[in-house]
Amino acid sequence: MPANYDELKLLEEKIAQESAFVEDLTTSLHQVVVGQDDMIEGLLIGLICKGHVLLEGVPGLAKTLTVSSLAKAVNTGFHRIQFTPDLLPADVVGTMVFEQKTASFAIRKGPVFTNILLADEINRAPAKVQSALLEAMQERQVTIGDNTYVLEEPFFVLATQNPIEQEGTYPLPEAQVDRFLLKLKVGYPGREQEKRIMEQQAAQRLPQISPVVEPQRIIAAQELVRDIYMDEKLKDYILDLIFATRDPERFGIKELAGMIEYGASPRATIALALASRARAFLRHQGWVRPDDIKAVAHSVLRHRIILTYEAEAEKMTTDQVVDTLLDRVEVP
DSSP states (O other), X not given: OOOSHHHHHHHHHHHHHHTTHHHHHHHHHTTTOOSOHHHHHHHHHHHHTTOOEEEEOOTTSSXXXXXXXXXXXXXXXXXXXXXXXXXXXXXXXEEEEEETTTTEEEEEXXXXXXXXXXXXXXXXXXXXXXXXXXXXXXXXXEEETTEEEEOOSSOEEEEEEOSSOOTTOOOOOHHHHTTSSEEEEOOOOOHHHHHHHHHHHHHTOOOOOOOOSOHHHHHHHHHHGXXXXXXXXXXXXXXXXXXXXXXXXXXXXXXXXXXXXXOOOHHHHHHHHHHHHHHHHHTTOSBOOHHHHHHHHHHHHTXXXXXXXXXXXXXXXXXXXXXXHHHHSOOO
């Protein structure tokens, strides 16, 4: 970590140089995706953090298009799995197949063996299929039979789910949801943006995405982002936010007392620190600012706070809880 101002300036110059590809990557994605700035930034944060992202939004909001375009722009492998109720774990990770010619079993790798994996409508498949992704997401490896295979870097899982239709779905267990670095809520575009979408689709000539950054550059950014400086006061601020989800009364937030069943886990502390560093990286900063922490707080915490029945009865959301925390926990 930088010990003085001169070292901090040198770090910022290095960050500015190594993060120069961010604008090219964002511009490339906006050639085919109209608007959705928050989603694109969230995906880049997840990619740079070596994390995984859960996208929640109604159909037709360009989630799949954005993810596939990102893979093209980064020049990496891309697979998409459509999760359905009849999907099997072997359909995700692969299986052992008997080869008659050699009278032996051979490994047939599944679609998880790629760089960017889109798990489309992940809540459409039962828990045994959802859990097939756990080892890949957490350990970045896959075990088939007696063999374990390390996944190629960068490895990035993006999962989508529809928040409206609940019939025939299998909600993700809390333990698995916690493994997603961010949960992004994808909203409707604005009026002018939707007009541009309509005109773009009427032309039937979507621009072709060309690679603008190589995977090695992404891997280097994943290592460098951890060097971004964070002041001790900001570390304490992150801890205050997390601990306030577990014991809000201790922080004088009495209105949340009895509203939170389970607060955020230590994994949330790590995610909030890392995601705020990644946001600083996207802005070519050598150090984290309070605004970086606030900007990623909702995406990091909204799926890690479990509300009580009383809170649900009052139609309170986790986003409202995070709003209250950001308003009431003192910023250094």
